[in-house]
Amino acid sequence: MGRYVLNRLLQLILVLFGVSIAIFLILRVIPGDPAALMLPIDAPREQVEHLREVLGLKEPLHVQYLTFISNALRGDLGDSFRWKIPATELVLSRLPATLQLTVAAMAWAVVLSLIMGVLAGARQGSLVDRFVLALNSLIQATPSFWFGLVLIIVFALRWKALPAMGRGNIEHVLMPSFTLSLVLIPTLALTIRTNLHQILHEDFVRTARAKGLSEGVVLLKHATAPLLISLITILGMQFGRLLGGAFIIEVVFAWPGIGDLTLQAIRARDYTVVQAVTLIVSGVFVLVNLFVDLSYAFIDPRVRLSRGGR
Amino acid sequence: MTTSLLEIQDLTICFPGPNGLVPAVDGVSLTLEAGTVLGIVGESGSGKTMTALAVMRLLPRAAKVTSGSICFKGRDLLQLSMREMRKIRGAEISMVWQEPMSSFNPFFRLGGQVAEALSAHRIVKGREALRRVIELFRSVKIPGAEDRCRDYPFQFSGGMLQRAMIAMALSCNPDIVIADEPTTALDVTVQRQILDLVQDLKEEYDTAVILISHSMGVISDIADEVLMMYSGMVLEKNATEEILTSPAHPYTKALLQSVPKMTTTEKRLPAIPGAPPNIFSRPSGCPFHPRCPNAGAACSEERPIPRELEEGHLVACHNAYT
Amino acid sequence: MTVGETTSERGRTVRGLLNSMEGIRGHPLLVVGGLMLAVCMLAVLFPGALAPHDPLRSDIGNRLAPPFWYPDGSMEYPLGTDGLGRDLLSRMIYSARISFTIGVAGAAVSAVVGVAVGLVAGYFGGFLDTVLMRLTDIQLAFPSTLLAIALLTVVTPSVISIGLVLAVTLWVWHARTIRGMVLSIRESPFVLGARALGASNGRIMRKYITPFVLGQVLVFGIIQVAIIIQLETGLSYLGLGIRPPVPSWGNMLAENREYLTTVPWVAIFPGLAVIFAVLGLSLFSEGMREILGRRL
Numbered sequence: 010m011g012r013y014v015l016n017r018l019l020q021l022i023l024v025l026f027g028v029s030i031a032i033f034l035i036l037r038v039i040p041g042d043p044a045a046l047m048l049p050i051d052a053p054r055e056q057v058e059h060l061r062e063v064l065g066l067k068e069p070l071h072v073q074y075l076t077f078i079s080n081a082l083r084g085d086l087g088d089s090f091r092w093k094i095p096a097t098e099l100v101l102s103r104l105p106a107t108l109q110l111t112v113a114a115m116a117w118a119v120v121l122s123l124i125m126g127v128l129a130g131a132r133q134g135s136l137v138d139r140f141v142l143a144l145n146s147l148i149q150a151t152p153s154f155w156f157g158l159v160l161i162i163v164f165a166l167r168w169k170a171l172p173a174m175g176r177g178n179i180e181h182v183l184m185p186s187f188t189l190s191l192v193l194i195p196t197l198a199l200t201i202r203t204n205l206h207q208i209l210h211e212d213f214v215r216t217a218r219a220k221g222l223s224e225g226v227v228l229l230k231h232a233t234a235p236l237l238i239s240l241i242t243i244l245g246m247q248f249g250r251l252l253g254g255a256f257i258i259e260v261v262f263a264w265p266g267i268g269d270l271t272l273q274a275i276r277a278r279d280y281t282v283v284q285a286v287t288l289i290v291s292g293v294f295v296l297v298n299l300f301v302d303l304s305y306a307f308i309d310p311r312v313r314l315s316r317g318g319r
Numbered sequence: 320m321t322t323s324l325l326e327i328q329d330l331t332i333c334f335p336g337p338n339g340l341v342p343a344v345d346g347v348s349l350t351l352e353a354g355t356v357l358g359i360v361g362e363s364g365s366g367k368t369m370t371a372l373a374v375m376r377l378l379p380r381a382a383k384v385t386s387g388s389i390c391f392k393g394r395d396l397l398q399l400s401m402r403e404m405r406k407i408r409g410a411e412i413s414m415v416w417q418e419p420m421s422s423f424n425p426f427f428r429l430g431g432q433v434a435e436a437l438s439a440h441r442i443v444k445g446r447e448a449l450r451r452v453i454e455l456f457r458s459v460k461i462p463g464a465e466d467r468c469r470d471y472p473f474q475f476s477g478g479m480l481q482r483a484m485i486a487m488a489l490s491c492n493p494d495i496v497i498a499d500e501p502t503t504a505l506d507v508t509v510q511r512q513i514l515d516l517v518q519d520l521k522e523e524y525d526t527a528v529i530l531i532s533h534s535m536g537v538i539s540d541i542a543d544e545v546l547m548m549y550s551g552m553v554l555e556k557n558a559t560e561e562i563l564t565s566p567a568h569p570y571t572k573a574l575l576q577s578v579p580k581m582t583t584t585e586k587r588l589p590a591i592p593g594a595p596p597n598i599f600s601r602p603s604g605c606p607f608h609p610r611c612p613n614a615g616a617a618c619s620e621e622r623p624i625p626r627e628l629e630e631g632h633l634v635a636c637h638n639a640y641t
Numbered sequence: 642m643t644v645g646e647t648t649s650e651r652g653r654t655v656r657g658l659l660n661s662m663e664g665i666r667g668h669p670l671l672v673v674g675g676l677m678l679a680v681c682m683l684a685v686l687f688p689g690a691l692a693p694h695d696p697l698r699s700d701i702g703n704r705l706a707p708p709f710w711y712p713d714g715s716m717e718y719p720l721g722t723d724g725l726g727r728d729l730l731s732r733m734i735y736s737a738r739i740s741f742t743i744g745v746a747g748a749a750v751s752a753v754v755g756v757a758v759g760l761v762a763g764y765f766g767g768f769l770d771t772v773l774m775r776l777t778d779i780q781l782a783f784p785s786t787l788l789a790i791a792l793l794t795v796v797t798p799s800v801i802s803i804g805l806v807l808a809v810t811l812w813v814w815h816a817r818t819i820r821g822m823v824l825s826i827r828e829s830p831f832v833l834g835a836r837a838l839g840a841s842n843g844r845i846m847r848k849y850i851t852p853f854v855l856g857q858v859l860v861f862g863i864i865q866v867a868i869i870i871q872l873e874t875g876l877s878y879l880g881l882g883i884r885p886p887v888p889s890w891g892n893m894l895a896e897n898r899e900y901l902t903t904v905p906w907v908a909i910f911p912g913l914a915v916i917f918a919v920l921g922l923s924l925f926s927e928g929m930r931e932i933l934g935r936r937l
Binding site: 211212213215216217218219220221222223226231234235308309310311314 | 375377405406407408409410413414416418421422423424425426427435436439440471473474484487
């Protein structure tokens, strides 16, 4: 199992390097002078030149990349042009808020998807099943941020039951996290439905029934492990979409997280921050993937024990 | 009149087809006496597995039992509620499946899964149950029983898993064990071992066994009686010795002829021409008539009903060999 | 079908595809989705005919007029007007054209690139395959929205650029799936047989693999149009997509955000339009999938 973990870790580090190269290239190879883009249109020549020096843009590309990487490995991702503090610090200070939102959204999504997925999967073709399918199609077609606006209109403005924006206590988290969960729910619910249906037709489920176990036990005990695996797989795969959705939803609800930061940085043309965000988010992403792989090993004995058996 | 342990009467199971319900099992009747081994031989599509599933009430959702009764110890299983049926499953009637590799849950240890029947039926739990499992593993000759209890299914070979499945089936001392093609997925040498095992255990536990297979060879080894099924119908039933030496139904005879023997000198094996029909296109009258060497005029018109030729010997044929 | 045949293989492919689409009647998803899409297509192709007003025309005296079912509303501006007095309905109709153009263009590019990569990687395998798959891994390490945002900060947004950016985030889907299909078909008996008879790689790809691939690409492609429309709406909302005064459902939602408290409908209607378009596309693609089901 140790070898498995090491293997995955190495692969992921490789991917992270690839990501860093990609980010590096995007901001430097795109036509246009990054320094000129960062400054207002009528900035004087000398200012642009000076900025180019500061950013090291005069060096050959591979030197720039090496500087970039060596700094990055030490945690230095440059200074924010607009806020004048190290980009890493800035991003990391905003990260917890986004993570809180994401985790809360996952919680909503898992609970609601399990309910819908199990109800639909256990009785495919029934009325409940069709209703769940239709509902999820609708959810999938709905822009999440628009729904967020609707929620604000209803709960914050009309009924004044929840705060419209900002971060504070539990009431503040409810609407944004529920809105974000909508990004995840259709995929999750549909996957659970399909998988549950498949699992209930597996040979080992038939054996469990033949032993005289009740449907409840069969569902809760025998179907859970394989279902859990597909749940975690999807959560891992969709994490990226979730983060992407978080960006927009943070703007809708004025939630002080990374998404909000990125957009402000974009408006201020602060590419250092955009770059830092992308790199850090990819890093988080990679960690999440690692975590997903580790949980496979935890749940599935075949993964855990595949090297060398007993 | 003593009641048999299991008595299936006129069982008909249908599936929805393009033009209404189509029978997969058509008026099947059989009896099983306590402590005996009944072999059911048939090709794919003969309905033998469906019959077994019907006894356990584990038929697929699309299947409908349109007529018949399955009397076990005097009670009609088809009329029982699921709660009552569950008490019987695993405890009084248990099953051994064809594919041992996929019939166990890969995520749980084997010992626990075998013990599950015991704890589900409140016979013993926890540590006591595990001790029983180790005993059972020993009786099915799994070496290193104590350690192997804690292993996962993927760490066993097919033959070992099948032994474990047999152990699981016997754990609650059932009256009947239904084995559906228990050796088909295994190597020939392992097949032999498993069949011997079944024979020994049957003696030891005094269980009745229904052994289902497409192979006459497997059945003839340990069965007391043989039932030939084809296209959802029973074609012949007789004691094993008799059916091997003097088969009455043309199908039985043709099947026996196509089994290669050590003394076979011909270059080509005699095979039954044609293929068994699928349930949606059953021939009229006797389903075997298109392939039957003895087919006569009546065969395509009228369905043959099982008649008793001699005591204990039933044949469903218009032109049986006598 | 022998390898040596020269009769129009392309015709056969298309005919084959059409043949499998028999019995359209019995497929409600396809019909409903198709109808919804037809409505959208009307808006896309003939906005001038449908829209009562010029979407850019401001009628300041009539700002924030309510929809016609309110006492203050009128049929002149059926769904009301926005903060600058522009007719909401007209703007929504013209937005359809923008969104669908970006959607279709993006999905097309994504399909072309993705299928090409998938075919090459799956068919030739080996080193090429590994390299291409590592590339897709790296791309998948980026959340697609983030990638789109990052790219759009350096590229000036226009219909073309947005379409391309979104295509970049989505081609990976096609690549992966097509590669999988190719891998399984490559080893199937009829392909091996064709190779044994001396068929060239190109011919095998065209004749045997393409028909299977086409159906899959079509279904995926339609879904991707929907996804791109949703992404574009989001990006426009953030100000990174289509900029006003050109109407886009996304930027309509952004522009009218301040009126949420007083006149919520200006924010609600554009969203409903998106839902309608995306739902139409999803239903249609599901219907397609059902019909082509045997082939996939």
